[in-house]
Amino acid sequence: MHLLLAALVVFQQAHSHPAPPATPSVLEVATRPVPLRTGIGVAHDPVGTRSKDAQAFYDQGLAYLHSYVWIEAARSFNQALRVDANLALAHAGLWLAYTELNAPAAARESLARAQALAPRASEHDRRHIELAALRAAAEGARADAAKLAAYRAALDRALAADRNDEELLLARGFAESDDPAERGQGSASASIRFYQMARALAPDHFAAHHFLTHAYENIGRFDEALAEGSVYARLAPKVPHARHMYGHDLRKVGRIDEAITEFAAADALATAYFKAEQIPVAYDWHYQHNLDLLGTSYQYVGQMANAEARLKASFAISSTLLQQEFNKREWPAFLLARGRVTESLAAALEMAGHRSPVVSAAGHVAAGQARLAMGDLKAAADEANAALRAMRGSEGGGLVEAPLQALQGAFFLRAGQQDKGRATLKEVAQKIRAQPGPDAWTQALFTLESLARAARDAGDWPLAEWMAQQMLAHDPNYAGTHLALGLVAGHQGDAARRRAEFDLARKYWKNADPDLPELNTLK
Numbered sequence: 001m002h003l004l005l006a007a008l009v010v011f012q013q014a015h016s017h018p019a020p021p022a023t024p025s026v027l028e029v030a031t032r033p034v035p036l037r038t039g040i041g042v043a044h045d046p047v048g049t050r051s052k053d054a055q056a057f058y059d060q061g062l063a064y065l066h067s068y069v070w071i072e073a074a075r076s077f078n079q080a081l082r083v084d085a086n087l088a089l090a091h092a093g094l095w096l097a098y099t100e101l102n103a104p105a106a107a108r109e110s111l112a113r114a115q116a117l118a119p120r121a122s123e124h125d126r127r128h129i130e131l132a133a134l135r136a137a138a139e140g141a142r143a144d145a146a147k148l149a150a151y152r153a154a155l156d157r158a159l160a161a162d163r164n165d166e167e168l169l170l171a172r173g174f175a176e177s178d179d180p181a182e183r184g185q186g187s188a189s190a191s192i193r194f195y196q197m198a199r200a201l202a203p204d205h206f207a208a209h210h211f212l213t214h215a216y217e218n219i220g221r222f223d224e225a226l227a228e229g230s231v232y233a234r235l236a237p238k239v240p241h242a243r244h245m246y247g248h249d250l251r252k253v254g255r256i257d258e259a260i261t262e263f264a265a266a267d268a269l270a271t272a273y274f275k276a277e278q279i280p281v282a283y284d285w286h287y288q289h290n291l292d293l294l295g296t297s298y299q300y301v302g303q304m305a306n307a308e309a310r311l312k313a314s315f316a317i318s319s320t321l322l323q324q325e326f327n328k329r330e331w332p333a334f335l336l337a338r339g340r341v342t343e344s345l346a347a348a349l350e351m352a353g354h355r356s357p358v359v360s361a362a363g364h365v366a367a368g369q370a371r372l373a374m375g376d377l378k379a380a381a382d383e384a385n386a387a388l389r390a391m392r393g394s395e396g397g398g399l400v401e402a403p404l405q406a407l408q409g410a411f412f413l414r415a416g417q418q419d420k421g422r423a424t425l426k427e428v429a430q431k432i433r434a435q436p437g438p439d440a441w442t443q444a445l446f447t448l449e450s451l452a453r454a455a456r457d458a459g460d461w462p463l464a465e466w467m468a469q470q471m472l473a474h475d476p477n478y479a480g481t482h483l484a485l486g487l488v489a490g491h492q493g494d495a496a497r498r499r500a501e502f503d504l505a506r507k508y509w510k511n512a513d514p515d516l517p518e519l520n521t522l523k
Helices: 025-028 052-065 072-082 088-100 104-120 124-139 147-161 165-175 189-201 207-218 221-236 242-250 257-277 285-300 304-315 322-337 343-350 357-371 376-390 397-414 420-435 436-456 461-474 479-491 493-509 516-519
Strands: none
Touching: 025 072, 025 165, 052 207, 052 493, 088 104, 088 124, 104 124, 124 147, 124 165, 124 221, 147 165, 165 207, 165 257, 207 221, 207 242, 221 242, 242 257, 242 285, 242 436, 242 493, 257 285, 285 304, 285 322, 285 436, 304 322, 322 343, 322 357, 322 397, 322 436, 322 493, 357 376, 357 397, 376 397, 397 420, 397 436, 397 461, 397 479, 420 461, 436 461, 436 479, 461 479, 479 493, 479 516, 493 516
8 A cells, every 4th residue: 555655845825826827719809999987996097198098098997907807907908099099007907917818929019019009198197107028027036136126126116206105105015025926915914014105095996995904914914904805895885805805704703694795796786787788707806706605604693505506616716826726625515514425536536637847736635535435545656646646846836735644644543543633633624724814714714624524534633622612712713613523512422512512503604504414413
């Protein structure tokens, strides 16, 4: 029998994963005419045009950029250029939109056009085009810290010349990240002061509120994130991502039913948009990501039929973003948690065949978990070793580190190596609980639940109790937390504590599916 390798190599997580260039159809959509829209929030940067319409479409493009709606940003900038072909800064906006649409050739061409028009542009526009070029250079050479330093220095000089430029302040907040391709999602404490200055300049603009939401989430200040997310959702009510962001933090503070309402609203807005504009859902990874959060939120409250429909639909959508493809592991994990081991294995093996080594490795790990559940230790070890081979030398392999380590620990428990298994799984629990952000927080909760289940299945009740306590510390409002605690209490013969924990589980599963099997356990 092959043994799982004891040592795990830690890989650096990548911002994104290289994917095939965008098809012409993506660019065709990005150049379609677009009207001026309401409900998307206000952004404004006075650019060098005499046309009110060109300014309006430029501002609309800017608003869409700040909500990560890349296709509509590109359409808006292209519409501005139809009105004023000399609006150089609209080409710089297209550079960013096309970069995020995975159209690198179109992005480079747009930046070149902006630079060609820059000598005849206003001082403001020239400054922003120069900054876009420096940012592009840093993004193109992420290992070259000097290029990022040059971009930051240029931003500081620009802000010294004009402290009232909201866009410069937002960009300076992004630039606090070590990743020059940061768009605000990874913002942390160092970014906050720049966003606060931008918010003070334009409190009725939504962008600073959006990025402050991310920053506060990432440092665990969820009450402040919730407040900023509420403002973002109010100022941009027709933007799916705005509703989604508010749902993030409602869920984190225990307001799960309200979170589901927001995620469902985001889904409805996006679905209506794709239908009306005849745009494939695969062109916007945020749609898929929202499905994931909606699905796991339904899972959280015990509405498994609703959860299954969303997670299955998300699994079927292809994405060019590594993180989103990696998150497909939530579907086989859901199936495994529901006891549908054969289906879980089939989904995991589909992931294992993915072109990305990182996603393939995650698929092998999920397959190993399914094979462990089947009692086939040799096959589980083979899957883990296949995951290790896929990870070696792969950019972004750090994503798979904790799941693989969890598989390793569960294997050790099943193989009779309890001490090694306990130590490994406790390390995994501490590692996943320390990961920042609301998405990681929810994934950690369900992983802890699976580790508690693995401990019970292996007959290691002290470890099962430790994992249940970790769940309690992580989220005392989750019914599964109290189910895990109640099962431990029952094993220990503590009938009163078992009954109290099961009462809490029933309370939190009050809106669960009537046929949820766990409800029978609580009787």
